[in-house]
Amino acid sequence: MGTPQHQDALPDNACDGSGDDEIEHERMSVSSQSEMACLRPWTPEMILKERSVQIKQRLDKAMSDLMRGKGQKDYEKPGRHGSEEKTKVPPKGYRGILEWKDNIPVGDWAVRFNNLIGCLIRDPRSINIAHNFEEQEFKCIKKIWEKLMDHYCLEDNPESWDYVIPKMAKLIRVWKSDLKKRYFTNLSTDWKRIYELDKRVPPFNWMTLIIEWEGEKKVDYF
Numbered sequence: 460m461g462t463p464q465h466q467d468a469l470p471d472n473a474c475d476g477s478g479d480d481e482i483e484h485e486r487m488s489v490s491s492q493s494e495m496a497c498l499r500p501w502t503p504e505m506i507l508k509e510r511s512v513q514i515k516q517r518l519d520k521a522m523s524d525l526m527r528g529k530g531q532k533d534y535e536k537p538g539r540h541g542s543e544e545k546t547k548v549p550p551k552g553y554r555g556i557l558e559w560k561d562n563i564p565v566g567d568w569a570v571r572f573n574n575l576i577g578c579l580i581r582d583p584r585s586i587n588i589a590h591n592f593e594e595q596e597f598k599c600i601k602k603i604w605e606k607l608m609d610h611y612c613l614e615d616n617p618e619s620w621d622y623v624i625p626k627m628a629k630l631i632r633v634w635k636s637d638l639k640k641r642y643f644t645n646l647s648t649d650w651k652r653i654y655e656l657d658k659r660v661p662p663f664n665w666m667t668l669i670i671e672w673e674g675e676k677k678v679d680y681f
Contacts, residue, residue: 521649592628
């Protein structure tokens with residue numbers, strides 16, 4: 460990927476941070492087949508496959524109930540889609556220059572930079588919300604990093620990666636917690652949880668989380 464020309468972006472006066480979008484992983488060196496046999500894949504793919512039938516059946520029933528409850532024309536509620544990415548980046552042809560203090564971005568572009576991270580971790584093409592940060596594919600994390608580099612001069616700070624990666628992990632946790640409160644804890648039926656759901660969340664991944672959280676509630680009960 461070509462690196463955009465390093466140009467100073469005009470100062471951004473927006474500093475209220477309003478809106479809802481508020482290492483490189485070290486590759487393990489394996490020297491033998493026996494060591495490989497003792498490793499478990501980073502992704503819980505096996506678990507998801509075992510539960511995929513249950514998830515699909517549960518989702519199909521929820522969608523059927525939704526169709527009966529709301530009808531074909533009202534199948535999709537105009538829900539939250541998030542603000543546009545273009546509101547979080549410098550003008551076309553420019554890259555934002557961040558100031559850093561103790562490896563924390565400050566200055567005119569800091570708020571929008573953080574908001575862009577929040578926007579990108581909500582993109583289902585990059586992040587699977589059914590997984591924790593540690594379980595995400597590295598190529599997807601790298602894609603987000605490259606997108607940030609497209610719009611901000613992260614190369615100015617050699618330690619910027621050490622800020623961005625923990626920030627991404629934290630924002631994923633916060634977003635998942637917010638989704639749980641809004642669309643799981645506060646709603647009691649599957650079809651309502653699908654109908655009200657933030658439209659950036661794929662229904663299958665969402666149903667995976669619903670089943671996971673219900674299992675946690677049963678454990679807490681006993």
